[in-house]
Amino acid sequence: MRKAIVILIGTVVIAALAIVAGWPYVRMEFASSAYYTEQDKRSYEYYTPELLKKIPRISDDYKFEFGRITGTEANVFTVKFYGVAETHSIRNYLKSEGYELQTSCDVEAECWESRATTDKVTVGNIHSQKGVFVQIYRRL
Numbered sequence: 343m344r345k346a347i348v349i350l351i352g353t354v355v356i357a358a359l360a361i362v363a364g365w366p367y368v369r370m371e372f373a374s375s376a377y378y379t380e381q382d383k384r385s386y387e388y389y390t391p392e393l394l395k396k397i398p399r400i401s402d403d404y405k406f407e408f409g410r411i412t413g414t415e416a417n418v419f420t421v422k423f424y425g426v427a428e429t430h431s432i433r434n435y436l437k438s439e440g441y442e443l444q445t446s447c448d449v450e451a452e453c454w455e456s457r458a459t460t461d462k463v464t465v466g467n468i469h470s471q472k473g474v475f476v477q478i479y480r481r482l
Contacts, residue, residue, distance in 0.1 A: 376408040391478055393439065393463070394421050398431040400474065415482045424473040429465055432476060436463060 370376070370388050378385035386395075389408040401423040409418040429452075433443075440456045441463055447453035451466025462479040 374410045378406050391419050394419055398435055401426045417480045419478040420475055422473055422475045426474055429474055432465055
């Protein structure tokens with residue numbers, strides 16, 4: 343009987359430790375949005391697509407955002423660079439990754455697409471302040 347209680351307590355402790363260790367990831371999986379920097383390692387690694395991880399850092403002041411759009415079953419990943427307006431190096435990077443500039447765009451920005459992915463990439467200016475954003479729209 344005592345051996346069964348020890349096993350039960352050990353199992354409960356291990357389960358509790360697993361829940362405590364995994365809880366941040368569970369929260370991130372069900373989050374509808376997130377705002378973070380590259381220094382927030384857990385969020386950066388979890389939310390940020392490779393395209394944005396490798397994008398040229400055109401400013402020292404930049405932040406990341408993640409949003410889940412429930413009605414359309416899509417995720418939106420954004421990096422915002424502050425204090426800059428030039429996007430030449432971002433354009434070159436997107437071209438090198440196989441993206442092509444589209445002739446039309448639904449928003450006041452540049453829209454990029456690649457045949458290798460279904461992601462829609464948007465590059466534009468932040469009108470409320472001097473800055474540039476790069477956004478990936480990804481259908482699930």
